[in-house]
Amino acid sequence: MYTYGMQPTQRLLTIKDLQDNKGIRKYSMATAISRDEAEACAAAGIHTISCDYDDYDVVRAGAPNALIITALPPTQFATDEEILRAALSVMERGSDALFTTRGLRSIEKLAHEGFSVMSHIGVSPRHSTRYGGMKAVGKTVESAKEVQRRFRQLEDAGAFGVEVELIAGETLAEISKRSSLVTFSIGAGAGADVIFLYTNDICGETETLPRHAKSYGNLAAILKEAQAERIKALTAFHEDVLSGGFPTADHAAKVTPDTLAAFVAELDRE
Known part of the structure; x- marks a missing residue:
């Protein structure tokens, strides 16, 4: 296959695979901010790697055949033109998909260019003071209906997937099986298609582990x-x-x- 930049490449997994296997099998996703972390993810068999725009090149060097989804930080790319330029740049260099927490208009623009785009639903750390802290959503009928409404908006905007954060697990499971969006769960239970954690949490680097996370190592001591x-x-x-x-x-x-x-x-x- 080829990258968006028309370079021949190989991928162990594609966006199409995630879509075709929705509801059939589970996938894993972890973060990477360095070549070492990317190499570790690849060696461990992690299906999908999430990285920030500035880290993409070193992450790709460490995991040349991995499915990488690159985040476009909202504070780094503010205008529609900046977002599109950043998307074109990182996709040309081989990213497989984009992640943005910007509004539906930005998602529509990126999807219109033919890019695979995912967004975010649930608790957003950036907006935690607005909602009174890191409190799970989807625990009442009204809250669950709002989550479902957001799912439909993202579907209409052309997104392929969505990171679901701190949504009640049972609520997310019911919504996910009724949605075309590939769901990436971080603290939203096992009913999603992809289970996502931060590498520093997985490896035991975090001093105070979030409730939704689990540590599988003790890298902090090392x-x-x-x-x-x-x-x-x-x-x-x-x-x-x-x-x-x-x-x-x-x-x-x-x-x-x-x-x-x-x-x-x-x-x-x-």
Whole structure:
């Protein structure tokens, strides 16, 4: 197959696969912000990788055959023209889909260009003060109806999928099976098509784990140990410099005595 930039490529999974297998099988999604994280996701078999626009190139380098969905941060790309330029740029470089929390007009514009676009429904950390905090939605009939209304709006706008965050699991399961949108659940239960968590939560880097997340590692302890070792090494280097222990003659390039004498003679003549 080819990227939007007309470069031949291979993908282990496509957007079409997600759509065709909706309600049939489950997929996993994790975040990546570096080549190391992307390589780890690929090695672990994670189906879909989510990354921010600025991280796309290093993530793609680490996971050349992965299905990558790139987020266009609303504070980074404000106008319709900026959003479209960013979308064209990252899609040309090989992204498989786009994620935006902007309004329906932006989703329609991107979908009109033929891009696979997903949006967000549920609790948004960016708007948490507006709604009184990180409180789950879809727990009352009226709240569930509002979620369903948003689903229909995104379908009409041309989105292929939606990240569903902190929506009551049973509510999401009923809506998802009645919707064409591929659902990506983060704290919205197992009734979605794709189950999504942040890599730092999965790997145990987060000090206070969100209720909806689960840690499968203890990377925080390893990183703390690595930082202690880093400080120890830097301290030793610093003290060695002050004491004259580093560098020694063995740590520098050498010149023959004759060459040095000739050079010094030249300096003295000047």
